[in-house]
Amino acid sequence: MSRPLRPRAVLSALSVLVLLSACGGSGKEAPGKGTAASDAPAHGDAIIEGSIGDISGFLSAVTTDASSHEAAGYVFNGLVRYDKDLRLEGELAESWDISPDGKKITFRLRKGVTWHDGAPFTSDDVMFTYRRMIDPKTPTAYGEDFKQVKRASAPDPHTFVAEYARPFAPALASWGMHILPKHLLEKHPDISRSPLNKKPVGTGPFRFVEWKTGEKTVFDANPAYFEGKPYISRVVTRVIPDLATMFLELKSGGLDLMNLTPLQYTRQTETAEFRKSFNRFRYLSSGYTYLGFRLSHPFFKDSKVRQAIAHAVNKKEVIEGVFFGLGQEATGPYKPGTWPYNPNVKRYPHDPSKAKELLAEAGWKEKDGDGVLKKDGRRFEFTVLTNAGNENRAKTAAIIQQNLSAVGIKMEIRTVEWAAFINEFVKKRKFDALILGWNITPDPDQYDVWHSSKTGPDELNHIGYANAEVDRLLEEGRRTFDTGKRKKAYFRIQEILAEEQPIVFLCYPDSLPAVHKRFRGIVPAPAGISYNFIQWYVPKGEQKYTTFRQ
Amino acid sequence: MTAHSIFRETLRRLARNPLAMAGGAVILFFFVLALFPSVFSGHDPNRIDILKILASPSESHPLGTDDLGRDVLARMVHGARISLSVGFVAESIAIGIGLVIGLLAGYYGGRVDSVLMRFVDIMLCFPTFFLILAVIAFIGPSIWNIMFIIGVTGWMGVARLVRAETLSLKERDFISAARAQGAGTGRIMFRHILPNTLAPILVAATLGVAGAILVESGLSFLGIGVQPPTPSWGNILTAGKDNIEFAWWLSLYPGLAIFLTVLGYNLLGEGIRDAVDPRLKGR
Amino acid sequence: MYRYIVRRVLISVPLLIGISLITFGVINMAPGGPIGISSDLNPKATAEYRERLKAYYGLDRPIYVRYGQWLGRMAVLDFGDSFSPDGRKVWDKIRERIPVTLSINLLSMATIFLIAVPIGIYSAVRKGSLFDRIATVTVFTGFAVPTFWLALLLMILFGVHLGWLPISGLVSLEHDSLPLAGRVADRAKHLVLPIFLAGFGGLAGISRYMRSNMLEVIRQDYVATARAKGLPERKVVFRHAMRNALLPVITILGLSVPDLLGGSVIFETIFAIPGMGQLFYQGVMSRDYPLIMGILTIGAFLTLLGNILADVGYALADPRINTGRTG
Numbered sequence A: 001m002s003r004p005l006r007p008r009a010v011l012s013a014l015s016v017l018v019l020l021s022a023c024g025g026s027g028k029e030a031p032g033k034g035t036a037a038s039d040a041p042a043h044g045d046a047i048i049e050g051s052i053g054d055i056s057g058f059l060s061a062v063t064t065d066a067s068s069h070e071a072a073g074y075v076f077n078g079l080v081r082y083d084k085d086l087r088l089e090g091e092l093a094e095s096w097d098i099s100p101d102g103k104k105i106t107f108r109l110r111k112g113v114t115w116h117d118g119a120p121f122t123s124d125d126v127m128f129t130y131r132r133m134i135d136p137k138t139p140t141a142y143g144e145d146f147k148q149v150k151r152a153s154a155p156d157p158h159t160f161v162a163e164y165a166r167p168f169a170p171a172l173a174s175w176g177m178h179i180l181p182k183h184l185l186e187k188h189p190d191i192s193r194s195p196l197n198k199k200p201v202g203t204g205p206f207r208f209v210e211w212k213t214g215e216k217t218v219f220d221a222n223p224a225y226f227e228g229k230p231y232i233s234r235v236v237t238r239v240i241p242d243l244a245t246m247f248l249e250l251k252s253g254g255l256d257l258m259n260l261t262p263l264q265y266t267r268q269t270e271t272a273e274f275r276k277s278f279n280r281f282r283y284l285s286s287g288y289t290y291l292g293f294r295l296s297h298p299f300f301k302d303s304k305v306r307q308a309i310a311h312a313v314n315k316k317e318v319i320e321g322v323f324f325g326l327g328q329e330a331t332g333p334y335k336p337g338t339w340p341y342n343p344n345v346k347r348y349p350h351d352p353s354k355a356k357e358l359l360a361e362a363g364w365k366e367k368d369g370d371g372v373l374k375k376d377g378r379r380f381e382f383t384v385l386t387n388a389g390n391e392n393r394a395k396t397a398a399i400i401q402q403n404l405s406a407v408g409i410k411m412e413i414r415t416v417e418w419a420a421f422i423n424e425f426v427k428k429r430k431f432d433a434l435i436l437g438w439n440i441t442p443d444p445d446q447y448d449v450w451h452s453s454k455t456g457p458d459e460l461n462h463i464g465y466a467n468a469e470v471d472r473l474l475e476e477g478r479r480t481f482d483t484g485k486r487k488k489a490y491f492r493i494q495e496i497l498a499e500e501q502p503i504v505f506l507c508y509p510d511s512l513p514a515v516h517k518r519f520r521g522i523v524p525a526p527a528g529i530s531y532n533f534i535q536w537y538v539p540k541g542e543q544k545y546t547t548f549r550q
Numbered sequence B: 001m002t003a004h005s006i007f008r009e010t011l012r013r014l015a016r017n018p019l020a021m022a023g024g025a026v027i028l029f030f031f032v033l034a035l036f037p038s039v040f041s042g043h044d045p046n047r048i049d050i051l052k053i054l055a056s057p058s059e060s061h062p063l064g065t066d067d068l069g070r071d072v073l074a075r076m077v078h079g080a081r082i083s084l085s086v087g088f089v090a091e092s093i094a095i096g097i098g099l100v101i102g103l104l105a106g107y108y109g110g111r112v113d114s115v116l117m118r119f120v121d122i123m124l125c126f127p128t129f130f131l132i133l134a135v136i137a138f139i140g141p142s143i144w145n146i147m148f149i150i151g152v153t154g155w156m157g158v159a160r161l162v163r164a165e166t167l168s169l170k171e172r173d174f175i176s177a178a179r180a181q182g183a184g185t186g187r188i189m190f191r192h193i194l195p196n197t198l199a200p201i202l203v204a205a206t207l208g209v210a211g212a213i214l215v216e217s218g219l220s221f222l223g224i225g226v227q228p229p230t231p232s233w234g235n236i237l238t239a240g241k242d243n244i245e246f247a248w249w250l251s252l253y254p255g256l257a258i259f260l261t262v263l264g265y266n267l268l269g270e271g272i273r274d275a276v277d278p279r280l281k282g283r
Numbered sequence C: 001m002y003r004y005i006v007r008r009v010l011i012s013v014p015l016l017i018g019i020s021l022i023t024f025g026v027i028n029m030a031p032g033g034p035i036g037i038s039s040d041l042n043p044k045a046t047a048e049y050r051e052r053l054k055a056y057y058g059l060d061r062p063i064y065v066r067y068g069q070w071l072g073r074m075a076v077l078d079f080g081d082s083f084s085p086d087g088r089k090v091w092d093k094i095r096e097r098i099p100v101t102l103s104i105n106l107l108s109m110a111t112i113f114l115i116a117v118p119i120g121i122y123s124a125v126r127k128g129s130l131f132d133r134i135a136t137v138t139v140f141t142g143f144a145v146p147t148f149w150l151a152l153l154l155m156i157l158f159g160v161h162l163g164w165l166p167i168s169g170l171v172s173l174e175h176d177s178l179p180l181a182g183r184v185a186d187r188a189k190h191l192v193l194p195i196f197l198a199g200f201g202g203l204a205g206i207s208r209y210m211r212s213n214m215l216e217v218i219r220q221d222y223v224a225t226a227r228a229k230g231l232p233e234r235k236v237v238f239r240h241a242m243r244n245a246l247l248p249v250i251t252i253l254g255l256s257v258p259d260l261l262g263g264s265v266i267f268e269t270i271f272a273i274p275g276m277g278q279l280f281y282q283g284v285m286s287r288d289y290p291l292i293m294g295i296l297t298i299g300a301f302l303t304l305l306g307n308i309l310a311d312v313g314y315a316l317a318d319p320r321i322n323t324g325r326t327g
Helices: A009-013 A066-075 A123-134 A243-251 A262-268 A272-277 A303-312 A315-323 A352-361 A391-405 A418-426 A468-478 A483-500 A530-535 B003-015 B018-035 B072-108 B110-125 B128-139 B143-152 B156-169 B173-180 B185-221 B233-241 B249-276 C002-010 C012-029 C043-057 C063-075 C090-125 C130-144 C147-161 C180-219 C221-228 C233-255 C257-270 C276-285 C289-317
Strands: A046-051 A080-082 A088-090 A093-098 A104-109 A149-156 A159-164 A206-212 A216-221 A234-239 A257-259 A278-280 A287-293 A327-329 A373-375 A381-387 A410-416 A433-439 A503-511 A513-516
Touching: A046 A243, A066 A206, A066 A216, A066 A234, A088 A093, A104 A123, A123 A149, A123 A159, A243 A257, A243 C147, A272 A278, A287 A391, A303 A352, A303 A391, A303 A483, A303 A503, A315 A327, A315 A391, A315 A503, A381 A391, A381 A418, A391 A410, A391 A433, A410 A418, A468 A483, B003 B018, B003 B249, B018 B072, B018 B249, B018 C130, B072 B110, B072 B143, B072 B156, B072 B185, B072 B233, B072 B249, B110 B156, B110 C012, B110 C289, B128 B143, B128 B185, B128 C012, B128 C257, B128 C276, B128 C289, B143 B185, B156 B185, B173 B185, B185 B233, B185 B249, B185 C130, B185 C147, B185 C257, B233 B249, B233 C147, B249 C130, B249 C147, C002 C012, C002 C289, C012 C063, C012 C289, C090 C130, C090 C180, C090 C233, C090 C257, C090 C276, C090 C289, C130 C180, C147 C180, C147 C257, C180 C221, C180 C233, C180 C257, C221 C233, C233 C257, C233 C289, C257 C276, C257 C289, C276 C289
Parallel strands: A046 A234, A046 A257, A381 A410, A381 A433
Antiparallel strands: A080 A088, A093 A104, A104 A159, A149 A159, A206 A216, A216 A234, A257 A513, A278 A513, A287 A433, A287 A503, A327 A503
């Protein structure tokens, strides 16, 4: 699913999530294979997942948090989706054509698909969804991609055509947006207020059963799903706000799936007892954490200063200390192993003396022996902001604080709770520096994050980055479907970002889900583990929950 | 009546109460830690050493290290300073407010009294923790804000106590005598009435300090207590809870420290209550 | 009696107004006031939300007008719409959470009462004895241990190692398919730890109060008289002293409502119980002002109700009382 980029803190604030949407890299710890007779796929059983936050609604167009998007993924489908190798494939669309000039996409829709209430799915629903996405009455954060559409049409019930004024590369992925049922929503001008946001009816593999706010959401397998009825009969997502409680719940058998913290992965799940009941997986998640600067700040205007900080920060220590080695050093805003990722950019190894040298070149010198650098009578002191309640960020900040003090920079740490962090500081640009995360979408278009026109208060270029060449390349990259050309543009962008260090890229952390051993059919891939969720199964003899009311 | 001899008698009674003495000793112990942290640990509480992450107790780190390789003993003794000050300052604020309101209400009586006491009733209706949580989230979880808000929401008991004492004292002979000698209102309140309310206040204060320390740990659990890397017992315990089975030392020591301190304050408070006046009662 | 109840309720009206004033003040204390927020990371909705909020709070108007309007809506339980993306009515969100929190608190209160009162009585009767000392330390232990820490330790022991009790939540997955007895047992099992903890933490207050009341009563003349008449000690204690010492405890129970409610934030978070405390915490963390205001008001209202009930209960139990409590 392609979604506009958003600060990853949303995800991390609610970090214990099931990976249903496209995420991931290569699995490193394969589960026990073997397809003996007793292991034959069978329908039945339930899977219970843990999540630290409740969902806010089921219509993903009008929600922004990861939990809600996961939940919506069970019930709804898009026209396209990412497959296990993060390539786009058809979901509700059987196939599509892109006109030679790149301005027109023609989707051929699956036939015989029905909504959970039995009504047929047609191109009218797609048209309806498109209209609602561009409707100002729809409080969606994802309308931008759809506003690029010049003309949309539905020539017959199984064909949908979107025409663009100019080629728009992220367009195809944007049709991963969940398609809404027209017949149930057309009477509701604001879909976020419609009953469907609470009791969804979709086309997806699971049907909504109940949502007890603050407690759990329940879904049952959809026997009429167009790709076949999922093996697992029921999916329950329990809200457990405290991580320690959640882990105990997992160990006691009350949960079947949760994302482990790096600490749990390395130190608490090595026991034979745990390994007997659970498979653990590890793959690169789709995100990175960074130390960002307000580039209009007098200290951070100078790229030498930023490069110096990049040398001063010990990324290895961050990865070891915070992520227990379960992550990779970040070099740019793309994920290693994916096509836009440029492995050959300038790197900044930990080198305090080089950092001091660069700072001296920028005019920052130690003068009176108090250990803090000075320039024009100002001491190099600043405050870094991060969101409260995120253990990893707080620890990262503590390590960076120590790294920087070694080169004569005094950094204070201030943690602010998430809503205030975004609204009072990030949006109002009231920060010197911050530690945050971005997620990485499979489509490399990051126009909203780096383009100099996107620096308004509600826009995402909150560091205020402006580089004419990057602006041009971003534009180039989104105006062609030619992967070769796009790759060239994004490679160059990464080189520039690496050189200028508008932010210090810190780490790509790993995703570390643990799943109960009775679940079979899990095959880790670049997309993670949940892309084939409907094929997960529990052999008849091992099914645990058999008495719940269907 | 000689205040001095009453005081001595009270102390004597207190000294005979083993529980109160034990409580006092515990508190004294932690205060000494808090006053001279570097005597008890040579380590810097914020010194990160990723090679020593979650090391179990050893000679160089008697209480082990935490999830960033910081020395737990050093964090505990520096955290003592923070946690004990939170309790102390918050309760001082509470007593200050409670004292003024209680004195005014008790001394003037009538309309002043009923307005002030209605205000007390209103404040008592709020689930205090809800108020604290809301305000802290709005104004930010700095140490000073935490102390301030715990104090501002915790003075009602003191006000009631002081008012009751004042009511009964102001009719006594020695107050009338002072008044006859031309003592002003302020002088009567602060020189004659106030000293006589000190005993119940002291009892309330010990319990209040204990409560404030617990509130800070609760706020830390919710992620809006004293913010790391500044150590407080509450946030050390919170960081330790995620490793509770694996790295027990990380939660055991702060947990015990909070427990013992709060228990100590309570036992001491009860002891003082019994010693001052066996008939004294209150919430 | 009727007159008493009516009067008791009437004197609560100014309190309600005071409660609303403070709640309103707290919200307006937030930097930027109630309009400083917007939907998280939802750039498109920001402007719209601001407009809606402006209309809702009439922010262009003077503060006393705003307060008046807010008070008017409050009176009909209209707390407005939550700021969270679901945009549901605040009252609906609170209403579905109240039963859980309230029933757990009532059960805790009953537990506290049933255990703390005997401890208090016995401690008083045997003042200074070994039992008294052990009881003192025990009840204060309950108060002094950080609840979330003890909760985790008990979960590890009873949930993971022994496997006797569930770790968290209110019911298990199979709850709906169980027979009635099974459903009751299932719920009870889930409640053991939370109620034990709430009870353990609340013992100190009531038992100490009971103890000091008892001590006081025992010294009273009529008890001395009863004793002098040669009545057996048991009878003196239970017949004469206990009843009089118990009465004030009823009021204290009423006063302990806000503490229990406040504590529910931590319980409900650690035990994953979908109650008002958890809702409030989420509201605070996402700056859902209407929700915060709503819960503060409802919480205070429940306390007030508890106090009224306690006072009425007190009056019922003790016919000598027929005047309002003051101070």
